[in-house]
Amino acid sequence: MLGIPDPQIWLAYLLCLLSAGLCVAYGAVKWNSHD
């Protein structure tokens, strides 16, 4: 996957992108929330 054979590495690569996506999604959902 992604040209990287070791699943421990391509998983890390994907998790970096997904965790940044989580930050964006969380901020978008809670944009006007005061909690």
Added chain:
Amino acid sequence: MNSALLYVIVALYVAAVAGLGYLAYSRTKSDKDYLIAGGNVHPVLMALAYGSTFISTSAIVGFGGNAGLFGMSLLWLTFANIFVGIFLAFVFFGKKTLVVGRNLDAQTFPEFLGRRYHSAFIQKYAAAIIAIAMPLYAAAVMIGASRFLEQTLRINYNVAVLVFAVFVAAYVMTGGLKGVVYTDALQGTIMFVGMALLLVMTYAKLGGPLAAHQALTGLAAKLPESLAAKGHQGWTSMPAFLSEYWWVVVSTIVMGVGIGVLAQPQLIVRYLTVKSPRELNRAVVVGGIFILMMTGVAFVVGALTNVYFDQTVGKISLMASVDPATGKPNVDRIIPLYINSAMPVWFTYVFMLTLISAAMSTLSGQFHVIGTSISRDLYQPKSGQTARDPLLLNRLGLVAGLVITVWLSFKLPAGIIAVATAIFFGVCAAAFLPAYAAGLYWKRATRAGAIASMLVGSATSLFMLMFTYAKGSASLGVAQALFGKPALFAFPWTVVDPIVIALPLSSVTMVVVSLVTEPVEQGLLNRCFQKKILAPAGAAAE
């Protein structure tokens, strides 16, 4: 290299930072402006200030160079930086810190801990750890930046240290945390652009992400035997489980820095600069993307430098980084060497600004916290009194921190610099994290539990740094002087980072001692955890 253009770029940058410093100075009227930037900073500015303070030259050059050695396994640290250092930090620590901190009117991290547990000892002990240990971390950033300035602008190292120190101190001293936040926002933007360009240009040079990753995977066939013996299995594989390199990557790099970030005083104080938890919800967006572009790019590009050096000089990055002066490989040389040999001249200027920005934005946060730890937390008038001129006191505290840091930058041996950042992150996590987390979420946490946890965490960290963790003990030389050997125990203890032992020990201490001692009085708890967010007293609208 076009020297005239280089100096024009540096002059423009200096003028922009000085202008923002002056703007902050004109808006710094009160103690609260100086300490928490008035408490109403825009969420985008707050996120850039947090991210750029978090990421220093040691993250880009130091850990990026380590990715040249260890490969993409360092991406687990990037994941930790984003998920723990931004998402968990802002959502579960930041918002709660803002509510409790505002309810207790705390404006520094030691003051937050001291007021939460109603203990002057906790405030002063936390401030003492910061005042003693943080100059070591600041000196590491300062030395890295000054060495880089020495190479690119051809100026004397000692002059570079003084220029850096005086320039950063000038805008922190006059503008306080507003000076830090405004300049951080400019510096963070420069860093974002520089790293984004670096990623695009590196992938373009190596034929795109897929081709670049496949070429890096193919390099495993050229792995030197000396690296394989330590557990290296190639630059797109994790090191062998429980090998020497596995312990370094997992315990020191991923855990030490990945968890340590939660208890960094210069980052925690950023939570107190915004108006309400809503601003932190918004800051998460910018923070996550910013950190992805910082360490994500540094570690991917650091690993891929192996492909570039293999294609151009037939060597892996570690071998290409041999220092002509010593004849030994130096991972800190990998990223600058790659930039200077693989990238166009105009980009070397952009990258120079990126690194100067990374160093200055981290240094300004460090100077500010060292100064306030000395002036507000260690030398604080008795409760109920206020200092006659708190702004002057804060500025004098900063001068003291500056003098210590500059002195260390001249005196520290090169060997101790590489571990200074990890030491500080590890000590902060072990000493502060259990008391800090329990203070936010566990009402049964007691003053005695917090004190015992901080003492056990800092003592265990210090013991392991001096006697068992080889990187620390060899640099400090205490074990050698007392017992005639660099570390007391054999592998794996020599490569187990102190945080692996010290943090669980201080956490258990926090829980056990709290359960057998007197709870904090109910009135204080009610005040801590009331929902209402108050505007900080003395805040002037921006």
